[in-house]
Amino acid sequence: MTAALEIVQPALHTTVQDFGRFGYQALGVPVSGALDAVSLRLVNAVVGNDGTTAALELFYGGLTLAVAADSVRVAASAEIEVLGARSRVVPAWHSVRLERGEQLRVGATVAWCGYLAVGGGLALDPVLGSWSTTSRSALGGFEGRALRSGDLLPLVRDAADERPEVRLAEPPDLTPCERLRVVLGPQHQLFTTIAIEKFLSEPFQVSADADRMGMRLAGPDLEHREGHDIVSDGIVTGAIQVPGSGQPILLLADHQTTGGYPKIATVMSADLPAVGRLRPRDRLRFEAVSVAAAEAAARRLEDDLCRRAANVVAASPSIDETALRGGNLISGVVSGVES
Amino acid sequence: MTLLPRFLPSGDTALTVELGNRIDRGLSTEVVRLGERIAKAAVAGAMAGVVETVPTFRSLLVHYDPRVTSSERLAAEIEALVDAPGENAEPTRLWRLPVCYEGELAPDLEEVALQADLSPAEVVGRHAAGRYHVYMLGFLPGFPYMGDVPEELQLPRRSTPRVRVPAGSVAIATSLTAIYTAENPGGWHLIGRTPPLSLFDPTREPPAVLRPGDQVAFDSVSRAEFDRLAVAAAKGELVPTSEPVP
Numbered sequence: 108m109t110a111a112l113e114i115v116q117p118a119l120h121t122t123v124q125d126f127g128r129f130g131y132q133a134l135g136v137p138v139s140g141a142l143d144a145v146s147l148r149l150v151n152a153v154v155g156n157d158g159t160t161a162a163l164e165l166f167y168g169g170l171t172l173a174v175a176a177d178s179v180r181v182a183a184s185a186e187i188e189v190l191g192a193r194s195r196v197v198p199a200w201h202s203v204r205l206e207r208g209e210q211l212r213v214g215a216t217v218a219w220c221g222y223l224a225v226g227g228g229l230a231l232d233p234v235l236g237s238w239s240t241t242s243r244s245a246l247g248g249f250e251g252r253a254l255r256s257g258d259l260l261p262l263v264r265d266a267a268d269e270r271p272e273v274r275l276a277e278p279p280d281l282t283p284c285e286r287l288r289v290v291l292g293p294q295h296q297l298f299t300t301i302a303i304e305k306f307l308s309e310p311f312q313v314s315a316d317a318d319r320m321g322m323r324l325a326g327p328d329l330e331h332r333e334g335h336d337i338v339s340d341g342i343v344t345g346a347i348q349v350p351g352s353g354q355p356i357l358l359l360a361d362h363q364t365t366g367g368y369p370k371i372a373t374v375m376s377a378d379l380p381a382v383g384r385l386r387p388r389d390r391l392r393f394e395a396v397s398v399a400a401a402e403a404a405a406r407r408l409e410d411d412l413c414r415r416a417a418n419v420v421a422a423s424p425s426i427d428e429t430a431l432r433g434g435n436l437i438s439g440v441v442s443g444v445e446s
Numbered sequence: 447m448t449l450l451p452r453f454l455p456s457g458d459t460a461l462t463v464e465l466g467n468r469i470d471r472g473l474s475t476e477v478v479r480l481g482e483r484i485a486k487a488a489v490a491g492a493m494a495g496v497v498e499t500v501p502t503f504r505s506l507l508v509h510y511d512p513r514v515t516s517s518e519r520l521a522a523e524i525e526a527l528v529d530a531p532g533e534n535a536e537p538t539r540l541w542r543l544p545v546c547y548e549g550e551l552a553p554d555l556e557e558v559a560l561q562a563d564l565s566p567a568e569v570v571g572r573h574a575a576g577r578y579h580v581y582m583l584g585f586l587p588g589f590p591y592m593g594d595v596p597e598e599l600q601l602p603r604r605s606t607p608r609v610r611v612p613a614g615s616v617a618i619a620t621s622l623t624a625i626y627t628a629e630n631p632g633g634w635h636l637i638g639r640t641p642p643l644s645l646f647d648p649t650r651e652p653p654a655v656l657r658p659g660d661q662v663a664f665d666s667v668s669r670a671e672f673d674r675l676a677v678a679a680a681k682g683e684l685v686p687t688s689e690p691v692p
Contacts, residue, residue, distance in 0.1 A: 133481070133658065135583040135589050136653070244587050338502075346457070376457060376459050376512065399516065404458070
């Protein structure tokens with residue numbers, strides 16, 4: 108029998124993601140990949156996977172899985188509730204070995220998206236060199252789509268070895284970040300001076316109109332100097348495009364590779380993981396930085412991530428004995444996605 | 447190359463190299479050539495940190511890894527490439543693709559004819575007579591933006607986009623024509639359909655048949671021929687081929 112994890116109850120949009128599909132944007136293939144690459148990399152580190160392994164991305168809400176393997180070791184960027192004969196709660200960034208018949212529930216209660224990594228990874232075939240799911244084009248991941256109840260996700264390993272559990276000594280700070288640093292351009296010159304001033308001084312709010320392609324922001328109208336159509340050009344993740352409405356759209360991992368609206372600025376890559384953690388109604392402000400400063404921040408983030416990923420230590424043995432949550436826990440499972 | 451590039455920042459992982467501001471074959475050809483030269487230089491190890499390049503109508507987006515290189519260094523390297531003597535460009539490829547412009551496969555043909563003040567047969571004749579330049583791929587994997595359509599067929603997009611455009615639909619809007627590579631919502635005018643040519647297939651390398659800089663000609667085929675080709679395509683016997691443009 109193939110080792111698998113069975114989806115009992117998916118989050119609003121649960122997909123398999125790695126760090127993206129590069130090399131095919133000239134052919135119109137979106138990069139996709141984790142919205143929060145920091146969390147993905149660090150959950151992988153906890154279960155001993157290398158940095159390129161794909162994991163499950165939970166886009167809003169909780170995910171419930173059943174273990175259909177002899178055993179499996181997992182870790183998540185949020186607390187894991189283990190259900191079964193030996194109910195327990197495993198903190199975020201801690202590994203845990205689960206056995207056949209047990210269920211686990213991960214709730215993305217802090218950040219908008221969360222990650223669950225499996226030791227050894229998922230037994231899926233890459234598409235164009237990547238395991239990332241691009242739902243709109245039915246590419247990659249599990250059958251090119253978001254997971255549904257009843258799906259069986261095949262695992263590379265039949266069983267997890269018995270060894271002491273570990274945790275991240277320096278977990279990342281996932282609290283929502285109100286300040287996003289941007290590099291102005293490529294088309295900021297197509298906006299009025301007042302629009303640029305407003306963009307950099309007034310608050311914006313994440314609207315409910317958000318998915319893996321992008322999030323619409325509500326805030327001051329950003330006026331174009333003349334018209335809002337440009338000859339279509341290439342788009343990078345984090346680009347902030349402004350259509351005729353004057354309300355910006357922050358483009359995320361599944362964005363189209365090209366587009367015809369002026370882009371006022373681009374969120375610097377080191378702040379993109381924080382964008383992935385924003386939730387509808389969250390407030391944010393933009394601060395302009397130079398390209399060189401943004402590049403330096405990207406290198407600092409890389410150093411920081413390498414250090415955190417390498418700093419995996421023994422978890423306190425008491426974790427497994429964490430008190431049962433009883434009734435609350437059970438009702439949480441039955442009700443499924445949090446409202 | 448005689449064009450002076452403008453470098454526009456696209457964050458800290460990409461640099462837009464803009465060669466002009468209009469939709470023009472000559473400009474597009476320069477963009478594609480610059481992309482080829484950067485790719486060659488990167489393969490030769492001369493431009494560390496280049497991840498990939500994306501040619502569009504009038505600019506090239508160069509994606510890079512800020513852990514390896516910088517925008518400043520890349521811009522200098524690209525300028526040097528622009529100044530260096532150009533080697534022979536790759537020969538242009540011409541694809542002949544069958545299109546049926548009839549009945550339900552061409553739901554907007556009558557409307558286009560009405561707006562263009564032409565008969566449907568004239569619309570078909572003019573569209574099929576063109577030899578189109580593939581400016582770029584985008585919107586959907588493998589979706590080719592091609593041009594230019596004859597002036598009398600240039601119409602704005604439909605005011606209300608369709609929720610479902612079938613794969614293979616041949617469409618026009620503004621100065622461009624395209625083929626929907628997958629079923630998707632879309633706002634262009636549908637004037638014909640190609641049999642299932644698999645213009646994009648992720649199991650193939652390269653996954654897209656067309657690439658920027660290619661030329662495309664359409665062969666008008668009857669519904670009976672379309673049906674025959676569709677059967678052949680289903681058996682995997684209809685593989686588009688190209689010829690070099692002299």
